[in-house]
Amino acid sequence: MGADDKDSFGEPRLALSEPAFGADGHRERLRARFRSAGPDALADYELLELLLFRSIPRRDTKPLAKKLIARFGSFAEVLAAPEAKLREVDGVGEAIALDLATVLAAAQRLTRGRVRGKVVLSSWSEVLDYCRATMAFAEKEQFRILFLDKKNALIADEVQQTGTVDHTPVYPREVVKRALELSATAIILVHNHPSGDPTPSKADIQMTRQIAEVARPLGIVLHDHIIVGRDGHASFKGLALL
Missing domain, CATH: 3.40.140.10 (Cytidine Deaminase, domain 2)
Structure with missing residues (x-):
């Protein structure tokens, strides 16, 4: 496989004729890797994929995850992006923007709890x-x-x-x-x-x-x-x- 056969993230490009029914298997493999190896074993776009599984239950989330990382730069920057800018990305609607904002709020509440009263x-x-x-x-x-x-x-x-x-x-x-x-x-x-x-x-x-x-x-x-x-x-x- 040559350089032209991979995208900017180093992932193999899918041929147009390749069947699209492998999404469920990909999800389970990604979840299994997260469980066995932990979050540090996943690239930013893969962790974002896991998050998007809940927002998009019946579609491949990898293209959108990569698009968001390419637009904003990192997993953290995607979470922190304003809703208006998130929704400029094709495929992001109100539900996805709300889910991302909820995860950011949870992360902030967690880190605040670790210092409160200490x-x-x-x-x-x-x-x-x-x-x-x-x-x-x-x-x-x-x-x-x-x-x-x-x-x-x-x-x-x-x-x-x-x-x-x-x-x-x-x-x-x-x-x-x-x-x-x-x-x-x-x-x-x-x-x-x-x-x-x-x-x-x-x-x-x-x-x-x-x-x-x-x-x-x-x-x-x-x-x-x-x-x-x-x-x-x-x-x-x-x-x-x-």
Whole structure:
């Protein structure tokens, strides 16, 4: 089989004369591989196929899964895509868009549950997972604050502002005011860069230092500012910017 006999995902192309009755067998083989080898053994489009089995019970889901991955880039980006953009893809209707949104909401609820009430500084990887699941693929900038008690356990998690694709207005005194209302003694700032690059901008650095300066005299510690994006995350503390 030559290169022309495979698609862009490395899968064999089906001949036009090949019968289409193998879908059920393919589904069972994919399910069996998922059960025996786990999700890491599946490519993004294959995991998406499994999800689409429930939305499309009587049709081959592989072409649509590959089309969605090609359009949005990854399994995570498909789940995070707005309904309007999902429905621009031929074959995606309201039911499929709703199923994908439900899975995303479940993933976000799961990661939030892993950090709720825990000592955040000792559950850092779970905090990062939650921030990425919640914000990394959003189309607009969001500014989120994690409010901590004196034991550094999470007591509240709030989105303070939603901005444009490259800017979110943040008011340091409003951030500190909300921390005082919640009796928080420490905070972690989180925002996303829809561009995908989590590198802090000069404005990000200036705003973070302003919040730290306003918070410090009132006994509120700024532990970190995390920027998340499709390409990873950046920690102000890790970069020695705090």
